[in-house]
Amino acid sequence: MSVFNVLLIALLQGLTELFPVSSLGHAVVLPALLHLHINQHARDFLPFLVVLHVGTLLALLAYFWRVWLGIAWGVLRGRRAGDAENYRRLAGMLVLGTLPAIILGFALEKPLRVLFGEPWVAALFLIVNGGMLLLGERLRRRAVGSAASTTQDEHLDGLRWLDALIIGVWQCLAFIPGLSRSGATMVGGLRRGLNHAQAARFSFLLGAPVITGAAVLEIPKLLHARGAHHAPLGLMLLAGAVAGLTALFSTWFLMRYFRRHEQAALNPFAWYCIGFGALALLLLRA
Template sequence: MDFVHAVLFAILQGATELFPVSSLGHAVVVPAVLHWGIDQHGPGFLPFLVMLHLGTAIGLIAYFYVEWLTMARGVLGLGYKAENASARALFAKLVVATIPAVIIGAAFKKPISHLFGTPLIACIFLIVNAGVLLLGERLRRREAHQNGISYRDALIIGLFQCLAFLPGISRSGAAIVGGLQRGISHAGAAKFSFLMGTPVILAAGVAEVPKLIHEHQLHALLGVSLVAAIVSGIVAYASTAFLMHYFKNHDDWALKPFAIYCAVAGAGSFLFLEAGL
């Protein structure tokens, strides 16, 4: 992978990981449509993507540093009593929301791993993602959620997040849809989704870094991967800032434009690839 493609991948990752359009789906489809000639089944492709996820996680931590600092102080008992209790409750809810992904990911990682590098299947699931977003908007609970996110809400959002194990289904989009079904606003669900996803994305990146360093065939990718990770983090920070503002101001229909985009992009890319263009 050359430097230009690596930077383009970083920009793509930094935006699509947070936007409800599936970063993995785009990472599979875009190189195929644009004929970048990248071996998506090669040993360096997945670790490179995970390095971009590492950059994205750092961008998220930078944006929500106040929340993470407050949670750290609360867990360590360094804040005021009420502040500690609230911070510990939020941390516990994030743990509860993460449990389904850990269990389901461990059970189904191998059976579905072969789908990750299949552009046509990713195109189909981009269309499915559009349906998930539209259905989520249509079936959302309209009554106001008065008491914040409960442990039950966190678990249900975590279960919805697991839809993203299918390439083309957005993790953030699925989590936001889960929040909407619990009567949580787009902005509230998005913030919880971004906080929930940060440790998972960070842990996956940290786990793959040794492969980039120690495996001979991946060593050459380390330098460009680090640059790409930085770019991804910057784009992720900007994307998060935009989305939090957007969701606060478009609570009635916020997911619909992304659903339309996914439907058009998925169908158009599928037809393009099938035609051999």
């Protein structure tokens, strides 16, 4: 890939990974629409995307550093160490929420890889993603009524073990390009009674172990495949940094947004996905 293509995808990754609009769907559709001549069927395309996800992982670790430090402290310290028990409980829920993705990822890795290079599939599921977000908001409004609070408490003290597992199952939808991991987990969180800020917080925290697992599996493949048709290592590192910085901004913006918006907060992202997905399908068929 050219320098322009690598940095464009890195910027795109950082801007869309945490927004509920599917970064993978955009990474598959946009190159096809812009005729960037990226071989999305190549063995090293998915590992390259994982390198960009590592940049996102570093952004999540940086933004939630107090939480991750608390989890590490809680795991290492005894039960009498202040909030250690709460942090251990949160750590356990993150592990439980990650298990469905690990199991399904191993079981369906090969058939799912076929979808990664099909722009029309990603465009179609972007529309489905928009419908999922709209449905999630509609069902939540029915459950809580129209008098939902406009202020948001993002603490996860009320999250139950079953909630974490079910949200983890929702996360598995993101194996399909066009379906957003953050969108699916947020809808899952809303369906389990969380507000938008809580759902976003747990979704973003849950992204860290998933991205870490993908990186452990795919980066060695990327290093093994690196050759004449692959970006130099320095450019790869620059791309990861670009993705990380833009992801850090995205995290800050979204947490601020979801703290201030409770009514139909996912709707703007839903209509964007539906509109962009429909336009992409028309252009790809033209």
